[in-house]
Amino acid sequence: MIRGLGALYAKNISMNVRAQLQYRYDSLVRTLAFLVEPVVYLTVWTTIADQRGGEVGGLATGTIAAYFIVWMAVRVMNVVFTPYGFEWRIQRGDFNAYLLRPAHPIHYDLSFFAGYNLLQLLTWLPVAAVLVLAFRPTLDLRPLEVAVFVVALWGAYLVRSMFLWALGMVNFWTTRASALFELYVVCELLFSGRLVPMDLMPQALQSVAGWLPFYWTFGFPIDTLVVGRSNPELATGLAMQVLWTAVGAGLVALVWRRAVRRYTAVGN
Amino acid sequence: MAAVQVERLRRVFTVPERDPGLGAAIRSLVRRRFRQVPAVDGISFEIAAGEVVGFLGPNGAGKTTTLKLLSGLLHPTGGTLTVLGHAPHRREPAYLRRIALVMGNRNQLQWDIPAADSFELNRAIYRLPGPEFRRTREELVELLDLAELIRKPVRNLSLGERMRVELAASLLHRPEVLFLDEPTLGLDLSMQRRLREFVAAYNRRYGATVLLTSHYMADVEALCERVIIIHHGRIRFDGRLAALAARFSPHKEIRVALGDPSIDLSRYGEVTGRDGDQVSLRVPKERTPEVTARLLAEHTVLDLTVEDPPIEDVIEQAFTDPVPG
Numbered sequence: 001m002i003r004g005l006g007a008l009y010a011k012n013i014s015m016n017v018r019a020q021l022q023y024r025y026d027s028l029v030r031t032l033a034f035l036v037e038p039v040v041y042l043t044v045w046t047t048i049a050d051q052r053g054g055e056v057g058g059l060a061t062g063t064i065a066a067y068f069i070v071w072m073a074v075r076v077m078n079v080v081f082t083p084y085g086f087e088w089r090i091q092r093g094d095f096n097a098y099l100l101r102p103a104h105p106i107h108y109d110l111s112f113f114a115g116y117n118l119l120q121l122l123t124w125l126p127v128a129a130v131l132v133l134a135f136r137p138t139l140d141l142r143p144l145e146v147a148v149f150v151v152a153l154w155g156a157y158l159v160r161s162m163f164l165w166a167l168g169m170v171n172f173w174t175t176r177a178s179a180l181f182e183l184y185v186v187c188e189l190l191f192s193g194r195l196v197p198m199d200l201m202p203q204a205l206q207s208v209a210g211w212l213p214f215y216w217t218f219g220f221p222i223d224t225l226v227v228g229r230s231n232p233e234l235a236t237g238l239a240m241q242v243l244w245t246a247v248g249a250g251l252v253a254l255v256w257r258r259a260v261r262r263y264t265a266v267g268n
Numbered sequence: 269m270a271a272v273q274v275e276r277l278r279r280v281f282t283v284p285e286r287d288p289g290l291g292a293a294i295r296s297l298v299r300r301r302f303r304q305v306p307a308v309d310g311i312s313f314e315i316a317a318g319e320v321v322g323f324l325g326p327n328g329a330g331k332t333t334t335l336k337l338l339s340g341l342l343h344p345t346g347g348t349l350t351v352l353g354h355a356p357h358r359r360e361p362a363y364l365r366r367i368a369l370v371m372g373n374r375n376q377l378q379w380d381i382p383a384a385d386s387f388e389l390n391r392a393i394y395r396l397p398g399p400e401f402r403r404t405r406e407e408l409v410e411l412l413d414l415a416e417l418i419r420k421p422v423r424n425l426s427l428g429e430r431m432r433v434e435l436a437a438s439l440l441h442r443p444e445v446l447f448l449d450e451p452t453l454g455l456d457l458s459m460q461r462r463l464r465e466f467v468a469a470y471n472r473r474y475g476a477t478v479l480l481t482s483h484y485m486a487d488v489e490a491l492c493e494r495v496i497i498i499h500h501g502r503i504r505f506d507g508r509l510a511a512l513a514a515r516f517s518p519h520k521e522i523r524v525a526l527g528d529p530s531i532d533l534s535r536y537g538e539v540t541g542r543d544g545d546q547v548s549l550r551v552p553k554e555r556t557p558e559v560t561a562r563l564l565a566e567h568t569v570l571d572l573t574v575e576d577p578p579i580e581d582v583i584e585q586a587f588t589d590p591v592p593g
Contacts, residue, residue: 011392019380097376099341100369101393102361127408260359264281265341266575 008103009111017138030125034075042068042135056127057200059074061137066226067197074221077153082163083111083181086168090175092148096265105117106165106247106252110158115251117157145224148234152221160217162248169252172259175215193219199227206240271352271445271477272315274337278346279308279333307333309501310347317444320478321494322509326587330501331481332371335447338479339369349443365394368443369434370451377422383433384418387440394441401440407473408436409465428459435463439470448468448480451489466489485579497586505586505592513576515584520556521575524547527568536563545570550577 020027024156042065049061056064089095098105170177170198189195190205198206209215217254220237223229227239283303286296308330314355315321325331336342337349340356349356354363377386391401409415412432414531417425435451448467452460464487471478473489478593482488488495488509498507505515522537529545536559537551551559556574563569576582 004392008389009391011389014379015381015385019378019386022380037415096336096341096369096371099359100339100364101391102364169446225508234495263342 005103005107008107009114012108012111013115013118016112016222017119020116020119027119027123031076031120031127031233033222034072035127036119038068038072038075038132041196042131043072046135050194053056057197059197059199060138062136063226065131065135066137066139066196069128069135069137070222070225071194071218072131073121073124074153074218077117077123077157077159078217079117079120079220080157080164081168083171084165084169085169086165087176087178090171093265095263097261099263099265103202104187106255108162109165110161112126114157122262123237125184132186139225140228142228144231144234145228148238149224152224153236154239155238155245156217156221158245159241159248162245162252163213166248166251166255169259170256172262189216192217193222197222197227213248216241216244269317269353270314271317271319271325272313272349272479273351274314274334274347274349274474275312276310276347277309277334277344277349278306278310279337279342280345280391281305281307281417286421291565292548301483308337308344308499309388309471311498311501311503312347313496313503313506317477318471319494320467320480320491322478322488322495323481323498324488324495324583325481325498329498331448331498331585333451334341334498335369335479335481339367339447340364346413348556352355365441366443367445368438368441369447369449370438371449376437377430377434379423380421382419383422383425386422386437390440396441401533404440405436408439411469412462413568428455430497431455431459432463442474443472444478445477448482449478450482452482452484457524459484460484460486467491482568485583489579497583499587502581509579512579512586513582517552517577517582518551519550519577521577522551522560522563523547523571523573523575524563524569525551527570531561531567 018221045056045064045068046061049056049059049064054061060066065137089098095202096109114123125260150267164181164184167180168177168178190197190201190207198209198219209219216237224234224237281304283305285301285303286292311330311334323331333342337344338351338356340359341359352366354360354362354366356363356367377383378389387405390396391398396404401513405435409418412435413590414433414436417429417433418436422430422433430453431451446467451467452463455463466478467478468491470476478491480487480491493508494508494509495505495509496503498513505512507515521540523546524533525545525549529547531549533539537549537555538549540550541548549559560572560574563572573578
């Protein structure tokens with residue numbers, strides 16, 4: 001079974017890389033659009049840091065620059081199948097084709113976006129190079145941190161995929177669950193380190209964030225490279241990602257069983 | 269053992285409804301109204317392995333819902349059904365590898381890349397061994413004349429071309445049971461004929477069981493010896509296509525060409541048409557021998573044929589007949 005799924009993943013990843021290569025300019029524009037959010041954060045926070053004598057909340061200007069440049073790579077890997085897609089897929093009846101295949105539909109989405117994100121990640125490299133020249137980030141890298149960062153990127157991808165897939169299944173009950181996605185994004189902005197590094201957030205918020213999945217999808221991979229965590233902290237972070245992936249997968253399995261019973265297979 | 273067994277199958281949908289207008293929209297915020305719609309209402313039938321059966325009915329009769337139940341997309345509200353020994357709604361991979369549901373406007377191909385790439389994905393999905401996959405693909409490419417098409421991005425294909433490629437993609441795993449929902453929808457006449465020939469060839473070559481819905485009677489006449497007619501979720505007829513006219517049409521069509529075309533034939537039956545010298549008469553079935561004999565005895569007949577009415581008319585009659593079959 002694992003071998004069969006492996007072949008499915010390999011094929012779908014390669015197919016989506018090929019599909020994206022058909023649209024070179026679209027991929028490029030998408031990457032540039034992705035730039036806007038971190039560049040705004042980067043500009044605002046480095047300006048504040050400069051005005052405060054070169055640091056804010058204990059983070060130096062160079063560290064903040066590094067944070068948001070690495071942020072971009074994490075954001076690219078955080079692109080997953082969202083409840084918007086779910087809503088669209090159910091309304092158009094596209095879900096029928098997925099349900100008729102002899103594998104759980106989540107595998108197509110996981111492999112699809114894995115292929116998609118891989119290519120986007122490649123386009124991030126030159127952009128990051130330009131930002132490095134412009135903002136002079138401070139990074140003190142250890143090989144272990146780089147290795148953990150690469151694994152944590154995929155961990156973040158899996159955690160976010162599982163929770164948004166579970167959330168998307170609400171569409172089986174309401175047909176309009178995208179408002180929940182908006183709520184998810186608000187929580188993500190507050191608790192993940194997406195808006196600002198968690199070190200700059202109030203202590204109470206940081207404590208709550210430790211009990212939620214959001215930080216492990218955003219802040220943790222970035223902190224791995226930028227803040228410099230100890231080896232036990234890196235191991236704990238990866239373990240937390242495994243834990244939240246398992247929780248998300250359990251949630252998906254639980255909701256899925258009930259959701260397909262309600263499926264009305266509208267459309268084609 | 270039957271490939272498909274359906275026993276008192278029911279599927280009821282809960283449908284929200286409200287009156288038009290702003291007032292009704294505001295009222296629906298606090299009080300929702302729902303209606304129970306039985307799309308499939310206690311139908312029973314069996315289909316033998318290798319049989320090709322036409323599943324007919326007007327729009328909203330329950331045809332597509334039945335196909336979706338049989339393919340496992342929908343859970344039944346009541347009754348039992350098994351296909352190839354599996355309960356479809358469990359959607360076991362072993363079951364899904366043995367069937368295919370092809371819908372007229374289904375899109376399982378990746379839009380931006382050639383269909384050949386999507387075929388490769390299906391190979392991985394269905395875990396098809398390389399040699400078997402290549403052999404089936406070559407056969408399908410030959411039968412459906414796809415050699416040029418599968419190398420083009422799907423978005424560049426016409427509707428008819430895309431339908432053929434979609435069909436091939438659905439059959440790469442050589443399903444033993446094929447559910448075809450309006451497979452010729454939107455295709456031109458020549459493409460319709462080609463698809464019909466293909467389905468017949470696939471059935472012959474692999475002994476596949478086929479359940480087909482279509483609004484085109486040419487599809488049904490070309491492929492199905494047996495038809496099931498469903499209306500308002502209930503079966504009205506299940507039998508040989510040839511027996512359908514006997515059951516539902518109380519008339520026969522007599523086409524006669526006389527030496528003197530000016531003779532008024534309305535006293536023999538209802539004149540339904542005139543084509544040159546040929547006159548079409550509709551007569552009650554039990555009077556057909558008598559009317560035919562009188563026409564031959566009383567006039568100089570150049571040509572005379574007795575036929576069942578067109579199949580479309582018979583099926584329409586089956587939909588409107590108040591007595592369930």
